Amino acid sequence: MESDKTCPEYREILTRAVQKTKENRQYFKKLKKMKSGEVDTLMFRLHTEVFEEIDCLKCSNCCRGTGPLLRERDISRLSRTLRMKPGQFTSQYLRMDEEGDYVFQSMPCPFILEDNCCMVYEDRPGACRDYPHSDCISFKKYSSQMLANTKICPALFLLFEKMKKVIPL
Ligand code: SF4
Numbered sequence: 001m002e003s004d005k006t007c008p009e010y011r012e013i014l015t016r017a018v019q020k021t022k023e024n025r026q027y028f029k030k031l032k033k034m035k036s037g038e039v040d041t042l043m044f045r046l047h048t049e050v051f052e053e054i055d056c057l058k059c060s061n062c063c064r065g066t067g068p069l070l071r072e073r074d075i076s077r078l079s080r081t082l083r084m085k086p087g088q089f090t091s092q093y094l095r096m097d098e099e100g101d102y103v104f105q106s107m108p109c110p111f112i113l114e115d116n117c118c119m120v121y122e123d124r125p126g127a128c129r130d131y132p133h134s135d136c137i138s139f140k141k142y143s144s145q146m147l148a149n150t151k152i153c154p155a156l157f158l159l160f161e162k163m164k165k166v167i168p169l
């Protein structure tokens with residue numbers, strides 16, 4: 001679901017993404033049968049293209065809805081930035097999820113500002129830097145997460161719409 005800080009144009013994209021869930025599920029099945037390298041190379045190229053068109057500051061949907069997993073190095077860096085001890089940072093902001101990973105206690109992220117900027121941008125967690133991961137992961141390995149993310153991230157949805165023009169449904 002889109003946040004109320006997502007601009008109308010991107011909300012519309014996310015509505016289309018939900019409507020196309022079935023189509024995308026079928027499309028992903030087709031992509032999974034192809035050679036990994038072929039899909040990944042195209043995905044990495046389209047990632048760059050799509051993020052030249054999409055402005056995350058008009059969206060912030062990932063920061064308000066899903067949130068990242070935080071590794072030890074993320075916790076050390078952020079606690080240093082906020083001049084806190086790592087334990088203090090952990091008890092104030094984090095909880096452990098069902099899989100034993102640290103996540104923020106609640107969403108929206110405590111560091112998202114009203115104007116959609118990130119208060120700790122330079123030191124944000126690695127998972128925030130990488131989201132939606134379309135320039136750094138294997139499509140085949142993470143296709144189910146990617147399918148879910150097409151309904152959260154307008155850029156990712158548009159990426160696969162562009163891919164359909166190169167590799168048809
Ligand atoms: S730390 Fe920054 S980039 Fe990461 S979810 Fe929070 S606001 Fe978004």
Ligand code: SF4
Pocket residue numbers: 054055056057059060061062063131132152153154155156
């Ligand atoms: S990465 Fe995707 S979901 Fe996150 S702010 Fe940018 S466009 Fe929105």
